[in-house]
Structures are given as C-alpha cells and as structure tokens.
Amino acid sequence: MPPLINADGIHKSFGGMEVLRGTTLRVDEGEVAAVIGRSGSGKSTLLRILNGLETCDAGFLSVDGERISGLERDLRRLRLKVGMVFQQFNLFPHLTAGENVMLAPRAVKRLSRPEAKSLAGEMLAGVGLADRFDAFPDQLSGGQQQRVAIARALAMRPRVLLCDEITSALDPELVGEVLEVVRKLAAAGMTLVLVTHEMRFAREVCDRLVFMHNGVVGEEGKPAELFSRPQTPELAAFIGQAGQGSAGR
Amino acid sequence: MPYQFSFEPIYDNWGILAEGVLTTLGLTLAGGALGLGLGVLGAVVRFRRTPVQYQIVTAYVEMVRNTPFLIQLYFIFFGLPSLGLRLAGWQASILAMALNLGAYSTEIIRAGLESLPRGLFEAAAALSLTPRQTLRLVLLKPALKNVWPSLCSQVIIVMLGSSVCSQLAVVELTSAASLLQARTFRAFELYLFATAVYLLLAVLIRFLLRRVGRRFIARGRP
Ligand SMILES: Nc1ncnc2c1ncn2[C@@H]1O[C@H](COP(=O)(O)OP(=O)(O)OP(=O)(O)O)[C@@H](O)[C@H]1O
Ligand SMILES: [Mg+2]
Numbered sequence: 177m178p179p180l181i182n183a184d185g186i187h188k189s190f191g192g193m194e195v196l197r198g199t200t201l202r203v204d205e206g207e208v209a210a211v212i213g214r215s216g217s218g219k220s221t222l223l224r225i226l227n228g229l230e231t232c233d234a235g236f237l238s239v240d241g242e243r244i245s246g247l248e249r250d251l252r253r254l255r256l257k258v259g260m261v262f263q264q265f266n267l268f269p270h271l272t273a274g275e276n277v278m279l280a281p282r283a284v285k286r287l288s289r290p291e292a293k294s295l296a297g298e299m300l301a302g303v304g305l306a307d308r309f310d311a312f313p314d315q316l317s318g319g320q321q322q323r324v325a326i327a328r329a330l331a332m333r334p335r336v337l338l339c340d341e342i343t344s345a346l347d348p349e350l351v352g353e354v355l356e357v358v359r360k361l362a363a364a365g366m367t368l369v370l371v372t373h374e375m376r377f378a379r380e381v382c383d384r385l386v387f388m389h390n391g392v393v394g395e396e397g398k399p400a401e402l403f404s405r406p407q408t409p410e411l412a413a414f415i416g417q418a419g420q421g422s423a424g425r
Numbered sequence: 426m427p428y429q430f431s432f433e434p435i436y437d438n439w440g441i442l443a444e445g446v447l448t449t450l451g452l453t454l455a456g457g458a459l460g461l462g463l464g465v466l467g468a469v470v471r472f473r474r475t476p477v478q479y480q481i482v483t484a485y486v487e488m489v490r491n492t493p494f495l496i497q498l499y500f501i502f503f504g505l506p507s508l509g510l511r512l513a514g515w516q517a518s519i520l521a522m523a524l525n526l527g528a529y530s531t532e533i534i535r536a537g538l539e540s541l542p543r544g545l546f547e548a549a550a551a552l553s554l555t556p557r558q559t560l561r562l563v564l565l566k567p568a569l570k571n572v573w574p575s576l577c578s579q580v581i582i583v584m585l586g587s588s589v590c591s592q593l594a595v596v597e598l599t600s601a602a603s604l605l606q607a608r609t610f611r612a613f614e615l616y617l618f619a620t621a622v623y624l625l626l627a628v629l630i631r632f633l634l635r636r637v638g639r640r641f642i643a644r645g646r647p
Contacts, residue, residue, distance in 0.1 A: 262544060268548070270566040328552070
C-alpha cells in the first residue's frame with residue numbers, strides 16, 4: 177500500500193535562510209509518527225507544508241495518492257484530508273464550542289444545521305466535552321479548548337491529523353487530559369503526525385520517531401530503538417537534554 | 426434688571442422641537458446603519474488588498490477624511506444636481522453622513538481585522554474554508570468586537586455632525602432650536618435645551634449600540 181503521506185525532498189527557505197533542505201517523510205495509514213528536534217529545526221514548517229499552510233520551494237508531496245500543487249483549489253482539497261491542531265488552540269472566540277465544531281462541516285461540506293449539530297455533539301463527546309457544547313472558548317480551560325480544537329479538526333473527517341506541540345501552551349496539570357485524547361485517537365487507528373516535546377508520551381504511543389536536524393530527517397525508526405541506541409551524536413545529545421527537561425513529568 | 430429666564434418657548438413649541446429630535450435620530454439611524462455597512466465593505470476591500478478596489482476605497486477614505494463635513498454636504502446637495510442627481514435635504518444629509526461614517530469606520534474596522542491573531546486565519550484555512558468564508562464567518566465578528574467602542578464613538582460624532590444638516594433646511598434639532606430662537610429671542614434657553622438633548626441622545630445611542638454589540642457581536646461573556 178502506498179504511504180498516506182509522501183513528502184519527498186522538500187525544500188523551503190524564508191528569506192535567505194533554508195529551513196528545510198530536502199526533507200523526506202512517509203507516513204502510512206494508521207501510523208502514529210512523532211517529529212522531534214531542536215527549536216528551529218523546521219518541525220512546524222514541515223507540518224505546515226503537509227497541510228498547505230506553507231508551500232514548498234521544491235520537492236514532491238502527495239497525500240492519499242493525490243499529488244499536491246500550490247494551487248489554492250488543490251490546497252483546499254488537501255486540507256480536507258489533512259486536519260491540523262495548533263499550539264495556540266485558535267478557537268473562534270465568538271462561537272460556542274459546539275458552533276466551533278459545526279462551522280466547517282456547514283460551510284465546506286454543506287451539512288444541514290441538525291446534521292452538523294449532531295456531528296458536533298458526537299465529536300465533543302469523543303473528547304469528553306459533551307456537556308460543554310454551549311460554552312464559549314473563554315469559559316473553557318486551556319485543556320478543554322485544545323480538546324475542542326481536536327474535535328473541530330476531526331469533524332471534517334480528515335485522513336490524518338497533524339498536531340504541532342498541542343500541549344506546549346498548557347499548564348502542566350492540563351497536559352494529561354489532552355494527551356489522553358491523542359492516545360485514544362491513536363488506539364482507534366487514526367493516522368497522526370505529532371510534533372512534541374513529551375518524550376515519554378512519544379515513546380509510549382508512537383510507532384515511529386522522526387528526528388529533525390538541520391532541515392532534514394537526521395534519524396528515524398522505532399522509538400524504543402532510537403531512544404536506546406541513537407545513531408547520531410545529535411540525537412544522543414537531544415535525548416539527553418530532553419530527558420532532563422521533562423524529568424518531572 | 427437681570428436676565429429673566431423663561432422656558433416657556435420650549436413648552437409652547439414642543440411639537441417642532443420633538444420633530445427636530447426625531448429627525449436627528451432618524452438621520453443618525455439611517456446614516457449610521459448605511460455608514461457602518463459601507464465601513465464593513467470598505468474594510469474588507471482594504472484588508473484583502475484586492476487591486477483596483479483597494480485604490481478606489483483608499484481614495485474615498487482619504488477624500489472624506491481630509492475635507493470638512495460641511496463641504497461634503499454642500500457638494501452632495503448643491504453640486505450633484507449638476508450631474509443630474511437632485512436630492513431632498515434629508516436624503517443628501519443621510520448620504521453625506523453615511524459616506525462620512527463609512528470612511529472613518531473603514532479604517533477602524535480594518536484595524537480591527539488586522540489586530541486579530543494570525544492563528545485564527547490559519548485555523549480557518551486548515552479547516553478548508555475559503556478566504557471569503559474566513560472573513561465572513563470567522564474574522565468579522567471578532568474584529569467588530571475589538572473596535573466596537575470606537576465605532577460607537579464614531580456614530581455619535583456623526584450624530585452630532587448632523588447638526589450641520591440644518592444648513593439644508595432639514596428641520597433637525599439644531600434648526601428647530603434656531604428657528605424658535607429667531608422667533609422668540611430665547612437663545613440661552615433654547616440652546617441649553619438643544620445641548621441637553623444632544624447629550625442625552627449621545628448617552629442613549631451609546632447605550633443602545635452597546636446592547637446591540639453585546640447581542641450580536643460579543644455574544645457569550647457578559
Ligand atoms: N513565516 C516565516 N518567516 C520567516 N522565518 C520563518 C517563518 N516560519 C519559520 N521561520 C523560521 O524557520 C526556522 C524553523 O522554524 P520552525 O517553526 O519550523 O521550527 P520548529 O522546529 O517548529 O521550532 P520550535 O520547536 O521552536 O517550534 C526558524 O528559524 C524560524 O525562525
Ligand atoms: Mg514549532
């Protein structure tokens with residue numbers, strides 16, 4: 177079976193700075209991949225290219241067998257297949273949790289109001305927030321907001337969900353509830369690409385670890401193997417530091 | 426002999442004064458609604474930087490913001506008939522007020538749109554919304570909420586500016602007071618009355634607009 181996401185030799189520069197220098201990433205259906213790496217190594221940039229928030233300068237990208245060009249129409253089709261959750265939850269502040277989830281299915285997929293409403297109810301229940309349907313974002317905790325953002329992305333029934341450091345903006349005591357939702361998604365067979373600093377979580381939940389370094393994938397493989405036998409000094413150093421950094425969790 | 430205050434002219438002529446107050450309110454309501462609508466359209470064009478439209482709106486905004494309201498009003502009422510557009514005094518007044526408010530609120534609302542966090546656009550884009558849907562469904566209300574107090578103030582400025590429409594023989598509050606003043610010579614009492622009513626109207630409009638804002642724009646949190 178061809179990979180669900182096939183990104184090959186992706187290049188991206190900002191101004192004169194080359195952030196991605198031929199990055200290659202393949203993600204299979206049902207796989208959970210964690211992307212790790214130092215700050216500035218291009219993790220977010222890679223994710224944003226995967227759902228068309230940035231276009232790449234060179235390289236090949238296909239999702240679900242469809243080649244993606246830079247055309248706006250193509251990008252919207254791409255985004256139907258690739259959902260994304262951000263570090264800052266980015267909920268629409270003027271809409272309730274339920275309306276946040278309903279908006280895109282209504283506007284993009286033309287669902288009727290009752291259809292969208294029952295879909296939103298189902299999605300919110302999936303992240304444990306069935307009872308907060310009518311709450312506005314600023315009445316929710318950060319963890320709850322992030323779970324609504326996950327429900328909102330899932331309501332579009334994407335083939336893959338990209339998560340860019342979705343627990344980094346949360347107070348430590350709220351991280352667990354969001355990771356729990358991700359864990360459930362992984363167990364249900366959802367294809368996931370997670371940029372994360374939660375090394376223990378990555379180790380437990382992910383099928384594959386992708387270590388980005390200097391704009392390319394420096395090393396990748398099964399988490400257990402990478403953690404116990406890093407092949408490059410960069411990864412060894414990174415694991416050492418990250419291990420200390422999240423020792424408390 | 427000291428000046429004897431007499432508010433009788435006000436009691437005796439409450440009919441024309443009431444008409445003046447209602448006219449001022451009516452002008453403000455019509456000019457305000459049209460002007461805010463124009464402001465939203467103008468802001469969207471300026472925000473999206475659609476070529477040609479962008480230049481047209483920019484020219485309009487600069488023209489209105491750099492000329493006196495009275496001249497704008499005269500131009501519409503006395504100037505446009507030369508082009509075949511003859512408007513009644515009240516029509517010209519509403520048009521001038523709407524164009525004036527439209528220009529200022531274009532800039533206010535555009536600032537509101539530009540102050541929104543990038544994340545909102547990106548979240549909308551990630552959900553496959555088109556740029557147009559993003560503006561209409563996601564950005565507009567939060568932007569209006571951010572600048573609603575400034576918009577309210579601008580509407581009140583335009584309401585007070587409608588005083589100038591007395592120049593076109595529109596019987597709004599100022600011209601009603603002036604008419605009676607010419608007849609009774611009770612300048613102090615009449616203009617004191619007009620002052621008080623403008624003040625009350627300003628307070629009332631701010632109150633009403635705040636409720637409108639809370640109801641339609643900033644739903645949710647009190
Ligand atoms: N829109 C942009 N314009 C200019 N430079 C950018 C832009 N986006 C990212 N960069 C730069 O590209 C580099 C990689 O950024 P990126 O956000 O992909 O890193 P990251 O691995 O996600 O880092 P972090 O762990 O801090 O989130 C950084 O040096 C960043 O400053
Ligand atoms: Mg990042």
